[in-house]
Each structure stands twice: as C-alpha cells, then as structure tokens.
Amino acid sequence: MDELTPDMEMSSREAAAYLSGPAGYTLNAKFVRDLKYVDMGPVVEKRGGRLVYRKSALDAFLSENGPDPEVWIQGGWKKVADQLRGIAEVTGDTGFDQMIETLDKRGPQDGWDPDQVK
Numbered sequence: 572m573d574e575l576t577p578d579m580e581m582s583s584r585e586a587a588a589y590l591s592g593p594a595g596y597t598l599n600a601k602f603v604r605d606l607k608y609v610d611m612g613p614v615v616e617k618r619g620g621r622l623v624y625r626k627s628a629l630d631a632f633l634s635e636n637g638p639d640p641e642v643w644i645q646g647g648w649k650k651v652a653d654q655l656r657g658i659a660e661v662t663g664d665t666g667f668d669q670m671i672e673t674l675d676k677r678g679p680q681d682g683w684d685p686d687q688v689k
Contacts, residue, residue, distance in 0.1 A: 579626045586613070586624035593638035602640070609647030648677040 581589060583600035590613075591598045604622060606612025613632035616623045636643055652674035655667040 576626065581624045581626065581629070583622050583624070586629060589624075589626070589629055590633070590640075593633055594640055595638070598640060606643060606647070609644070609650065611643055611647040611650075645677070648674045 583604050587598045587600045587603045590603060603612060603624075607615050607622070613624060614628040616625075652671050655671050655674070659665065659667045659671070
C-alpha cells in the first residue's frame with residue numbers, strides 16, 4: 572500500500588486491512604476501534620459518528636509500537652489494572668484483587684514498558 576498518500580484518510584475497516592499486512596494476519600475493524608478506547612491505538616479523528624484514520628498516523632503507530640497486536644494491547648491491560656488499583660486504594664475495597672491479579676498476568680511481561688517502545 573505504499574502507493575497511498577501520507578494524508579490519505581481511511582475508515583476503521585480500511586485501517587484494519589492496512590495494519591493487517593505488517594501484523595501478518597487479518598485484524599478486524601472492531602479490534603482497531605477498541606484500541607482507541609483503551610488508549611493504545613493509532614491516532615484517530617472523530618467526524619460525526621465515524622472514526623477516520625490517516626495513513627501517516629498508522630505508519631507512525633507501527634513505527635512506535637511494532638507490528639505485533641499482542642504488544643499493542645498489553646499496555647491497555649496494565650492501564651486497566653492500575654486504574655482498579657487506584658480505586659481499591661481510595662475505597663479500601665478488596666473486591667478487585669482477583670481481577671487485578673488476572674490483568675497483571677495479561678499485562679506487560681519481563682519489564683516490558685509501552686512508554687519505552689520505539
């Protein structure tokens with residue numbers, strides 16, 4: 572897809588197809604949209620009721636995060652676990668402990684830090 576211009580705009584479905592190439596398998600549009608909601612996806616613009624991705628933003632995302640979707644989502648698990656830890660600390664509620672433990676197992680392993688990925 573190198574023939575695409577850097578500022579070419581794509582729908583979620585087109586962005587998923589574009590990211591599928593480097594990922595090595597087919598990604599669906601829902602997965603790409605969901606990355607936005609866990610604050611781990613490519614930069615996206617909202618226009619009315621639809622999301623618009625730019626090729627340059629997708630290329631930057633791949634450059635910063637690599638082609639592996641498993642890596643993309645790991646930082647999201649850590650963020651959710653950290654948010655639950657914060658709620659538990661403020662409220663004193665221990666009901667989140669099992670969920671936090673599960674999320675920690677899904678989150679970054681071996682010291683992987685999404686802020687250090689280049």
